[in-house]
Amino acid sequence: MRLPRLRFKFMDDGSEVRGAKPGGKPGAAVSLLPANFADARRAMVEEQIRRRHINDENVLAAMAQVPRHEFVPAEFRGRAYEDAPLPIGEGQTISQPYIVAAMTAALRLGGREKVLEIGAGCGYQGAILGCLANQVYTVECRSELAAEASERLARLGCANVHVHCGDGTLGLAELAPFDAILVAAAAPSVPGPLIEQLSAGGRMIVPVGDAENQELQLVERTDRALRTTILEPCRFVPLIGAHGWKDFPFR
Numbered sequence: 199m200r201l202p203r204l205r206f207k208f209m210d211d212g213s214e215v216r217g218a219k220p221g222g223k224p225g226a227a228v229s230l231l232p233a234n235f236a237d238a239r240r241a242m243v244e245e246q247i248r249r250r251h252i253n254d255e256n257v258l259a260a261m262a263q264v265p266r267h268e269f270v271p272a273e274f275r276g277r278a279y280e281d282a283p284l285p286i287g288e289g290q291t292i293s294q295p296y297i298v299a300a301m302t303a304a305l306r307l308g309g310r311e312k313v314l315e316i317g318a319g320c321g322y323q324g325a326i327l328g329c330l331a332n333q334v335y336t337v338e339c340r341s342e343l344a345a346e347a348s349e350r351l352a353r354l355g356c357a358n359v360h361v362h363c364g365d366g367t368l369g370l371a372e373l374a375p376f377d378a379i380l381v382a383a384a385a386p387s388v389p390g391p392l393i394e395q396l397s398a399g400g401r402m403i404v405p406v407g408d409a410e411n412q413e414l415q416l417v418e419r420t421d422r423a424l425r426t427t428i429l430e431p432c433r434f435v436p437l438i439g440a441h442g443w444k445d446f447p448f449r
């Protein structure tokens with residue numbers, strides 16, 4: 199068994215989960231949460247992730263360590279460890295914890311990889327990847343989200359996670375090839391440039407489908423061929439751009 203090898207020490211474990219949103223029912227929902235964020239995170243790992251058969255101890259350790267509440271808008275902080283996606287602004291979402299864990303586990307990272315993520319969003323998935331790989335390059339097309347994610351990752355000490363602003367469906371040709379690629383938005387089909395930028399032996403995880411029905415696809419490159427495995431149904435915001443959706447079919 200590989201030992202958990204986490205790069206960062208996040209210093210939040212004594213923080214209190216604050217009360218209900220202003221205007222919300224006093225104590226509603228939030229009172230169900232454990233007393234602090236670290237406990238909430240441990241419960242998230244056990245009840246939402248391990249219970250759904252994600253057993254990679256490194257992935258579980260990263261999920262138990264990265265402070266998800268630092269990545270969500272202040273008004274959702276008390277809900278950061280819920281079994282659900284949450285809004286992060288600009289109509290986008292941070293994925294449900296289980297989906298983050300399942301996609302990360304599918305990449306089978308060993309610690310030495312150069313990873314590409316498409317759709318940095320708030321930077322949470324990038325931070326998880328950063329715990330488990332050598333270098334992570336994450337592309338976000340919405341400039342405000344990119345700037346916020348970059349600032350947040352720097353503040354939290356995720357020094358090996360690098361945010362680029364642009365159309366991620368083109369990949370990052372200047373840094374290719376990548377040992378692993380994670381696409382965090384729903385593609386109509388696997389973007390060609392990303393396939394080209396996957397190294398021999400590399401793995402890519404990408405949600406593919408239409409507005410209603412998507413499936414997680416694992417694309418593995420062997421020396422000669424590509425092998426695609428369908429993993430499970432999922433629902434993501436759309437991947438837009440040159441090799442994504444062009445007409446915003448989801449909104």
Ligand code: SAH
Pocket residue numbers: 286290291292293316317318319320321322323324337338339340343364365366367382383435436437438439440442
């Ligand atoms: N991984 C993120 C969640 C991503 S939500 C997190 O941990 O928070 C999907 C993100 O993909 C959104 O922020 C959206 O703006 C972005 N996106 C959509 N199309 C994109 C493209 N072509 N290139 C880069 N980012 C894109």
